Structures are given as structure tokens and as C-alpha cells.
Amino acid sequence: MKLLKFTFLSSLALSIALGANAQKKDEKKSEETKPSTPAPAAPAKPAEMPKAGPKSYKEVITDKAKTSKGLMTVHKVDDKYFFEIADTLMGRDIMTVTRYSKTAAGGGIFGGEEVNRQVVRWEKGPENKLFLRSISLIIASPDSTKPIFKSVLNSSADPIIGVFDIKALRKDTSSVIEVTDFFKGDNQVFSLDPVNKQLLKIAAIQPDRSFIQHIRSYPINTEIRTTKTFSVVPPSVSLAPIPQIGNYLPASRDAGVVTMEFNTSMIILPKTPMRKRYFDPRVGYFANQYSTFGEESQQSDKEVFTVRWRLEPKNQEDAERQKRGELIEPKKPIIYYIDPATPKKWQKYLKAGVDDWQVAFEKAGWKNAIRGEYLSEKDSLSLEDARFSVIRYFAADIQNAYGPNVHDPRSGEILESHIGWYHNVMRLLRNWYLIQTAASDPRSRKKTFDDELMGQLIRFVSSHEVGHTIGLRHNMGASSATPVEKLRDKDWVAKNGHTSSIMDYARFNYVAQPEDGVTDFFPRIGDYDIWAIQWAYKFFADAKSATEEKSILNQLTKEAIKDPRKRFGTEISPFDPRYQTEDLSDNAMKASDYGIKNLQRILPNLPEWSKENGETYKELAELYANVVGQYRRYIGHVTKNVGGIYDTPKTYDMEGSVYEVVPRATQKDAVSFLNRQVFETPTWLLDRNILNKINPETGVEAIKSIQEATLNNLLAGDRAVRLMETGSSSSANYNLDELMTDLRSSIWSELKSKKAIDIYRRNLQKVFVEKVASLLNPGMTTTSYIPQGASYGFESRMVDLKKTDLPSIARAHLEMLKSDIKLALPLTTDKMSKYHLQDVLQRIENALNPNK
Structure with a gap:
């Protein structure tokens, strides 16, 4: 109706204008001759209504269009974005990963961190519509030809998260839709979810300050970069403090709004999923799972499978060579790019942490299967591009690093990974290494470490985080395979390391005493890591199915774990004292006694090792707190033995019990340690030369706090x-x-x-x-x-x-x-x-x- 009104008014204005011109031209003539009776006007033609349904392709995608071809062809016409989606993409699984590109400061969130991930599918709907569905893979049926498959579909309807008018069709093989408002808006799958909004006290999106920066398409993925501005939750005014969820960002308080940049990757999942490798609790891998309903089964089954990269031979000839024991290069290697924003002097150590895994993959039959590569500022590769795995460097005061991965939920195939590396993790490494090794390693007896020492520490953490991104979980039981006295044996440690896995939280060798002459304090890729990579990445050319692979792997696993150094200990065990963070050896009581001896050597030297003229004693206070923290870790390691139960995963074809009570003598020894090292006042912590510089108290309450926490735990x-x-x-x-x-x-x-x-x-x-x-x-x-x-x-x-x-x-x-x-x-x-x-x-x- 609006169009009709516009047409009528325009015609009326045109008639008036033409009439005025005619009046001027015939003014003299009209004075001499009487006007004749005008002929009746022809009836006006009714305005034509726009045709319903898609327009012609050229009407929508005009000559002005700027086009990016790829997974979904992207057109930009003026300020509008269009997706051209091939019919062959309908029903295909697409993984979406949304990350922060730029964030507001002060919220503990950083550019490069993941915000959301979800599987979606395009689907044709009625009345010339396209639907975008969010897929939740919870239940499945293995055979789509069986009747039960329909029952599974009836029990797993997926939500429609987007509805789009088909603006044009191209040769009946693809549909054109406009996506401008959808992507610059606040759809949860491509933006912040409600929990994150609560934590950041963010409210509604502000459309006038939100826009698409660009959308680019590549062969298997499309990348959407947006800027979004949000209002904030109004502060409450109350005389009494009220508990509230979340914290305001500094920008929230300063400006009343928050602006962030996001990058969403839409990456096509393989048409044929990778063959699953079924999860085994005796080997520590991340896993995915869903319930399956088979036509012949008498119950629903839970299919649990390992998360890993797809490594395959390039051809059958290579597969045969590998079977003969030759190393071959995979069809697609695992490559991690180093963020060019990383300080130059640390880049080689981050890369080395990646390359260190080559020895493990070689044992699994692969040559050049994994490597790190440098990026320069001139490289066109986008760090948000989902085809590439990256070690991102964050300018943040967080003392941490993390190694996630994005994987296909149908098969466990890892697609890419973005390792997050926070600048201040170096502070954490300095504190750990000094407190745990300064009694024996003179290099750590200073406020600032030499670049080579810090570089090697970075390399160790890089290897650990890369381990997570290739599927490995923490193996907290690895260090328990090392006899405590071997940690003081210089030659043994040099050959074997102090733990059998870099995936353990074993940190550094705090047991070695100054007189032992040990110089090797770092974790390394160990026996367990090499075995675990073989388990997940060895290619079984003759196996016809995942079930056949499971049978082969079971025999290999039973044989491998006869060696304690190849065993896995879960990081979530509530009662097995062998599986703990930050601990070493097969005897927590002896190891902790040695550790406390070293702390007693280190503590009096802290004022000297932390001093800097013109500075306060803040550094000394931090190091003293780290000594106390390390002492409390030792207490925790010992305490877990009391009431402890060993939990050793086993299968029907293995002998022995899964659960065994920690021996009485071991538990008695643990309580004896606590009585001696904790409940008898640890006066060595009450160093007046330190306490009178960092604390007005004398340590009475601090000691009580340690003892009370221990007693409550016991x-x-x-x-x-x-x-x-x-x-x-x-x-x-x-x-x-x-x-x-x-x-x-x-x-x-x-x-x-x-x-x-x-x-x-x-x-x-x-x-x-x-x-x-x-x-x-x-x-x-x-x-x-x-x-x-x-x-x-x-x-x-x-x-x-x-x-x-x-x-x-x-x-x-x-x-x-x-x-x-x-x-x-x-x-x-x-x-x-x-x-x-x-x-x-x-x-x-x-x-x-x-x-x-």
C-alpha cells in the first residue's frame, strides 16, 4: 500500500507540472480563442504490485557487487551483505566458532579467546525461505535405513535460529539471501550467550553502533568479522550491599556502553566423518559422546570416542610403506602458526614446544606430522581463519596459558586450535621455578631470569599446551611411576626425566637436594606421551572398522601398561593419592620431606634474591606467599593418602581389582608426617627478617589457618x-x-x-x-x-x-x-x-x- 500511495502522489505532481508549462505556452492563444470542452481523462492504470518470491539474480546481485567466493559465496552490494548458498550445502553440518577479536579492557577476556561454538545446518523452508538450524548432537542412530532412525529424528528436533527470504535464485542451483541484520544483530550462536552477558553485566545490543566489518569466504570456511556495541545493566543503588552476579568493565562505568569485535568462522564439516577411535579410560584423551539406538540392540548405548586429528597416508603405496615400518608424511600435517604479536625473543621457544612432539609422532609411524611455523606482519593469513591453528599471544596480567581444540562432534576429528598464551605466565614460571629449584639451581636465584632459562620454561609450557590441542588430557598419575630416590639420581633423571609425561602437573624437580648434583629439572615429552600418541595416531590400514581398531588397541594397551611409566592417572580422581597436581614420586611423605628441606634453605635467601634498590618489599611478599603455597601443596599431597583408595581402570580381560584401599602403613605414615610437619608448629616459616618487612602480624594467625585447613580436610x-x-x-x-x-x-x-x-x-x-x-x-x-x-x-x-x-x-x-x-x-x-x-x-x- 505504501508503494501505491507513492505512485499516485508522483503522478499527480507530474500532471500539475505539465499543466503549468502548457499554460505558459498557450497564454496568448487562449486570449484569442475560447477553449473547447476538454475530452474526458483516461482512467489511471492501477500501480503494479511487486512480484512475490525471488527476483532475478541480476536484480539483486548487481554490477556493484563485490564478491568473495568460497564455502558460501559472499556478495556486498552497497552496504548490504548477501550469501549465495549452493543447494549442495543444504543439510550439511557446518561448525561455527565465534571468538573475540578485540575486547574491552579490564574484564579478563582477550582477543582470540573463544566465545561460542555450535554446529548449524542450512535448510529450505516453505514460502521461499531458508532456515538456519542449531544442531545438538545428543542421540543418534547408526543406520538411516532402519525404522528406529525415524524415531530418533522424532526425539531430536533442532531449533531454528534464523529465517531468511530467498532474494534470488541462480540457475536453480543456489539461493541468495541477505544476512546483514542477522550477523550485526545479537543472535546467541554468533554473539555472547546469556551467562557471559551476566558475568560482564552486558544488556541489549545497540543496533546503531553495531555493524559488519567484513565477510570473507575461503574454500572450506566463511569468516564474519563484526563490531557490536551493548548497553550495560544499570547499577543498583542500595544502602546495604547486595550480592550481584558479574563485574562491570571499566568501559561500562566510563561510557555506559561496551564495544567489542567478534570473528565467527563457519567451517564445513567433512561429508564423511572420520572413523571414530573409541575412548579407553586407560589412556588419557578428551572424548565426545552421544547415545546411540541400534535396530538390533536391546538397550540404548553410549558411544564415547576420542578427540584427535585426522592423520592419513597420502596414498595406498605410503600406507604399505608404513606397514613395513617406514616413516611416511601424512596427507595433511598439523601446523601451528606463531602469532606475530609475540615478542621476537620468545617465538623460537614457542615453536620448539610444538616441534618437540615430532619424536612421539615418529614412533607412531609419521614423519613431519607436526610443526610450528612463524608468521610475519606481512602474511595475509588471518589469525581468526578457522583453517589455521595458532598460538595467540595476549597482553594480559593473567598467569596462565591454555590449549583448547575445535573438533567435529560426530567423530572427534580436531579441526583447528587456538592456544592462548598470556604474557604474565612468565611471572608464574619464575615463581614456580625459583621456589621449587633454587636450592639446587643457581640460575633461579634472582629476580629476573636470563632469557635462555625463561625461554626453556616457555618451551616446556608450550609443549604441554600443544599436548592438549592434539587431544591429550592431564596425566596426573605419571609422576607416581618414579621412585622417590631416583629423583635424586643425577644420571637417572638426565636419562628419564622426573616424570613420564609432560601432561602431568609435575612442574619441576623439587626433591633433588643440593648435594645430589642434579641439573635436569624440567619435564619433557616422556614415555607415556610417546605411547599415548601411538595409541591415538597409529594408522591401522587393515582394520575395517572402529570396532576392529578397538580390539587391536586393547591388546596393545594391556601390554603397554605393564610398564608403570605408560599408565594414565585421571586429573579428576576424588580419592586416589597417586593422581594429584604438582606432586612427585611414589611416596608423597618422603618427597614432601625433601621438598620442605629445600624450602627451609630457600626462605632465608628471599630478601637477597628479590631485592632492588628504590623498590618496596612487594616482591619479597610475593615470593614468601609462594613458599607458603608450596608448603601447603605438600600438605595436600600427603593428606590424600588418608582414607585413600587406588583406582586403576581395568577391563574384563585383565587381572586384579579396580579399587584397592591404600595400605594401613601408608596412611599411618601420612598422619605421622602431618603431626610432625604441620601440627608441631612449623617455626621455620616465622622468619622475622622477612615477616617484619612484609606483615605487621607475627605469623600466629597464619600458622593457625594452615593447621585448621589441614584438620578440616582430614x-x-x-x-x-x-x-x-x-x-x-x-x-x-x-x-x-x-x-x-x-x-x-x-x-x-x-x-x-x-x-x-x-x-x-x-x-x-x-x-x-x-x-x-x-x-x-x-x-x-x-x-x-x-x-x-x-x-x-x-x-x-x-x-x-x-x-x-x-x-x-x-x-x-x-x-x-x-x-x-x-x-x-x-x-x-x-x-x-x-x-x-x-x-x-x-x-x-x-x-x-x-x-x-
């Missing part, structure tokens, strides 16, 4: 449940009553020795009484374990501790302590000790008889 509900259960199953096992006895005897040793009780011990003893008293009326606790065959996740059970032996044992030990204090009080001469015992006695009485 008497945690889930640990108590394990100790009660395993203790009742065999008299040979350590039990909860024995733990309480060992703790009480040590923490309250002054009752027998008749020594004065100093302030540190008085605090600890009050902590003990309060903790045990709380167990008289305990609440609920959660016990967890990893289900058999699972890649991640826990099975959990809630336990009501009031209905267990825990309150009974706690009451018995409070009664015994009460009796011991009554006997000791008359013989106590120290005034503060007497005050203390009288107070504690009353607390026990109140706990035992609250209504008295």
Missing part, C-alpha cells in the same frame, strides 16, 4: 565415610577411630609431657576441640566416584552423617580428652596453659551436654 565428611567403610571391611585397614587417636595423641601431647602450651599449640588445640565437637551433630556429605568407562563426570551419593558412626566416635574422643585434661590440670603451673585447659574443658562439657 576430618571432612567424605573422607570419614571412606575410613568408616574400609575400616569395617577389614581389621587390616586404617579406620576413623585410629585417625582420631593418632591426631589427639599428637595435638595434645603436652598433657603427658607436662610442658607449657605455647600460643600456637593453644590455638591448634582449640581448633581440634571445635572441629570434633561439630562432628557430634554433623550434616550431610557427598561421596563421589568416576563411573566405569566414563571419560568425565561423577556418580554421587548423599550421606547423612548423623546416621553413621561418626558422632559416636567423636563423642568418645571428646570424653577421653576431657578425662586427660582433668588429670593434667592440677599439675599445670604455666598460667596461660592453665587458663587454656580450663576453657577447653568447659567447651567440651558444653558440647557433650548442651542442655545442661
Whole structure:
């Protein structure tokens, strides 16, 4: 109707103009001759309505169009963007990955980090529409010819996230749609999801300040670069503080809006997915999974498969050569490009971290399968281009690095990876290395490391993060394969390293003592890593299916893990003391004793190693905190042995139990360590030459905090449940009553020795009484374990501790302590000790008889 109105008014204006001109020309003539009666006007033709449906191709994609050909041909006509989508793309799976290109400062988010990923499909709809669906791969049926396949489809409708008018058709082989508003808008799949918006306190998009920078297409992917501006959640005004989700970005407070740049990659997934390699809990790989419904099966199955790159021979001839034991180059190698924004002096070390994996791939039969390559500012390669894997360098004060991957959810095939490298990870490396090795390595006894030492530290972390991007999980059990005394053997460490996997959080060799002469402190690609790469990347030319490969791999795995150095230990085990972060060796008690000896050597030197004229003692405070943190790690390593259970993944064709209780002697040794190194006051931490420069306090509360945290951990509900259960199953096992006895005897040793009780011990003893008293009326606790065959996740059970032996044992030990204090009080001469015992006695009485 708007078009019709415009046409009518235009015709009227034209008639008036023509009439005026005619009047001027015939003015004289009209004075002499009477005008004749005008002929009736011809009826006006009705305005033509635009044709419904697509226009001709040239009407939409005009000569002005700037075109980029690729996965989806992209046309820009004036300020509008059009996608030309081939019919052959309909129904194809396309992975979308959205990353920040530029971010607002101060939010802990950085350019290059992933925002969103999702599989989508184009689909023709009714009335000349194209639909874009978001695909959630949760259930599947392996055979599309069977009736059950239709049932699966009926139970997995996918949401439509975009509806587009088909503007034009090209030879009936492709459809043209306009995507301008869609991509510059706030569609969740291509923008921030609601959780991230809450965390950043971001609200609605501002269309007038949001636009598409460019869209470029390549053979297998299309890249969309956008700028989006968001309003922010209005600050609440309240006199009382109200807990709120998220934090405002500095730009939010300064300008009231936030502007960010995003890059979305749309990459076509292979028409035929890569053959799956089924997940095995005995080897540590990331995995994907979905439920499958087979026509002949009597139940739904969960198909769990490994995440890995596709490495294949170039041809059959190469496959035969590889079978004969020759190394061959893969059809497509794994290449990581180094971000040109990386400082020049560190680039070679990041590259070396990639290249270090070549030795593992060679053992799997591949030559030149993985490498790092440099990029220069002149290279046209876009760091956001989904065809390329990149090590991105972030100017950030975060002390970390990370190594994700983008993979095909149908098969586990890794498509690309963007490793994130934060500038301040070097600070973390400096602190770790100094605190763990300075007793034995003179190179680390300084505030700023030499470039070569820092470069080697960077190389180690680069290798670790690359390991994640080729599919490897953390192997926290690797270090437990090394006997503790071997860590002090210079020749053995030089040959084998202090852990069998660079994927362990084993960091550096803190066990070696200065007199040992050890000079090799770094992790390296180890025996486990080499075996794990063989498991995932060896090409089995004769295997006809994933099931056949699984059978072959099972035999290889059973043989390999006879060697403890090739075993995997999950990073999520809640109760196996062999699987821990930052620990070393097969004996946490001995290793931690050695570690504490080195901390006692390092601590007095911190003022000298951190000094800089004209600077405050901030550096000293940071290093002291790192010493305390390392000490607390040792305590945690030992504590996990108490109530511990070994969890060794096994299959039906292997002998032995999956779950075994940690031996009683080992648990007793752990408690003895804690009594000696924690509950006996660790006075070595109270170095006055340091504390009087960094803290007005003398360390009393700091020591109490460490001891209280340890005691709470030892008497945690889930640990108590394990100790009660395993203790009742065999008299040979350590039990909860024995733990309480060992703790009480040590923490309250002054009752027998008749020594004065100093302030540190008085605090600890009050902590003990309060903790045990709380167990008289305990609440609920959660016990967890990893289900058999699972890649991640826990099975959990809630336990009501009031209905267990825990309150009974706690009451018995409070009664015994009460009796011991009554006997000791008359013989106590120290005034503060007497005050203390009288107070504690009353607390026990109140706990035992609250209504008295």
C-alpha cells in the first residue's frame, strides 16, 4: 500500500507540472480563442504490485557487487551483505566458532579467546525461505535405513535460529539471501550467550553502533568479522550491599556502553566423518559422546570416542610403506602458526614446544606430522581463519596459558586450535621455578631470569599446551611411576626425566637436594606421551572398522601398561593419592620431606634474591606467599593418602581389582608426617627478617589457618565415610577411630609431657576441640566416584552423617580428652596453659551436654 500511495502522489505532481508549462505556452492563444470542452481523462492504470518470491539474480546481485567466493559465496552490494548458498550445502553440518577479536579492557577476556561454538545446518523452508538450524548432537542412530532412525529424528528436533527470504535464485542451483541484520544483530550462536552477558553485566545490543566489518569466504570456511556495541545493566543503588552476579568493565562505568569485535568462522564439516577411535579410560584423551539406538540392540548405548586429528597416508603405496615400518608424511600435517604479536625473543621457544612432539609422532609411524611455523606482519593469513591453528599471544596480567581444540562432534576429528598464551605466565614460571629449584639451581636465584632459562620454561609450557590441542588430557598419575630416590639420581633423571609425561602437573624437580648434583629439572615429552600418541595416531590400514581398531588397541594397551611409566592417572580422581597436581614420586611423605628441606634453605635467601634498590618489599611478599603455597601443596599431597583408595581402570580381560584401599602403613605414615610437619608448629616459616618487612602480624594467625585447613580436610565428611567403610571391611585397614587417636595423641601431647602450651599449640588445640565437637551433630556429605568407562563426570551419593558412626566416635574422643585434661590440670603451673585447659574443658562439657 505504501508503494501505491507513492505512485499516485508522483503522478499527480507530474500532471500539475505539465499543466503549468502548457499554460505558459498557450497564454496568448487562449486570449484569442475560447477553449473547447476538454475530452474526458483516461482512467489511471492501477500501480503494479511487486512480484512475490525471488527476483532475478541480476536484480539483486548487481554490477556493484563485490564478491568473495568460497564455502558460501559472499556478495556486498552497497552496504548490504548477501550469501549465495549452493543447494549442495543444504543439510550439511557446518561448525561455527565465534571468538573475540578485540575486547574491552579490564574484564579478563582477550582477543582470540573463544566465545561460542555450535554446529548449524542450512535448510529450505516453505514460502521461499531458508532456515538456519542449531544442531545438538545428543542421540543418534547408526543406520538411516532402519525404522528406529525415524524415531530418533522424532526425539531430536533442532531449533531454528534464523529465517531468511530467498532474494534470488541462480540457475536453480543456489539461493541468495541477505544476512546483514542477522550477523550485526545479537543472535546467541554468533554473539555472547546469556551467562557471559551476566558475568560482564552486558544488556541489549545497540543496533546503531553495531555493524559488519567484513565477510570473507575461503574454500572450506566463511569468516564474519563484526563490531557490536551493548548497553550495560544499570547499577543498583542500595544502602546495604547486595550480592550481584558479574563485574562491570571499566568501559561500562566510563561510557555506559561496551564495544567489542567478534570473528565467527563457519567451517564445513567433512561429508564423511572420520572413523571414530573409541575412548579407553586407560589412556588419557578428551572424548565426545552421544547415545546411540541400534535396530538390533536391546538397550540404548553410549558411544564415547576420542578427540584427535585426522592423520592419513597420502596414498595406498605410503600406507604399505608404513606397514613395513617406514616413516611416511601424512596427507595433511598439523601446523601451528606463531602469532606475530609475540615478542621476537620468545617465538623460537614457542615453536620448539610444538616441534618437540615430532619424536612421539615418529614412533607412531609419521614423519613431519607436526610443526610450528612463524608468521610475519606481512602474511595475509588471518589469525581468526578457522583453517589455521595458532598460538595467540595476549597482553594480559593473567598467569596462565591454555590449549583448547575445535573438533567435529560426530567423530572427534580436531579441526583447528587456538592456544592462548598470556604474557604474565612468565611471572608464574619464575615463581614456580625459583621456589621449587633454587636450592639446587643457581640460575633461579634472582629476580629476573636470563632469557635462555625463561625461554626453556616457555618451551616446556608450550609443549604441554600443544599436548592438549592434539587431544591429550592431564596425566596426573605419571609422576607416581618414579621412585622417590631416583629423583635424586643425577644420571637417572638426565636419562628419564622426573616424570613420564609432560601432561602431568609435575612442574619441576623439587626433591633433588643440593648435594645430589642434579641439573635436569624440567619435564619433557616422556614415555607415556610417546605411547599415548601411538595409541591415538597409529594408522591401522587393515582394520575395517572402529570396532576392529578397538580390539587391536586393547591388546596393545594391556601390554603397554605393564610398564608403570605408560599408565594414565585421571586429573579428576576424588580419592586416589597417586593422581594429584604438582606432586612427585611414589611416596608423597618422603618427597614432601625433601621438598620442605629445600624450602627451609630457600626462605632465608628471599630478601637477597628479590631485592632492588628504590623498590618496596612487594616482591619479597610475593615470593614468601609462594613458599607458603608450596608448603601447603605438600600438605595436600600427603593428606590424600588418608582414607585413600587406588583406582586403576581395568577391563574384563585383565587381572586384579579396580579399587584397592591404600595400605594401613601408608596412611599411618601420612598422619605421622602431618603431626610432625604441620601440627608441631612449623617455626621455620616465622622468619622475622622477612615477616617484619612484609606483615605487621607475627605469623600466629597464619600458622593457625594452615593447621585448621589441614584438620578440616582430614576430618571432612567424605573422607570419614571412606575410613568408616574400609575400616569395617577389614581389621587390616586404617579406620576413623585410629585417625582420631593418632591426631589427639599428637595435638595434645603436652598433657603427658607436662610442658607449657605455647600460643600456637593453644590455638591448634582449640581448633581440634571445635572441629570434633561439630562432628557430634554433623550434616550431610557427598561421596563421589568416576563411573566405569566414563571419560568425565561423577556418580554421587548423599550421606547423612548423623546416621553413621561418626558422632559416636567423636563423642568418645571428646570424653577421653576431657578425662586427660582433668588429670593434667592440677599439675599445670604455666598460667596461660592453665587458663587454656580450663576453657577447653568447659567447651567440651558444653558440647557433650548442651542442655545442661
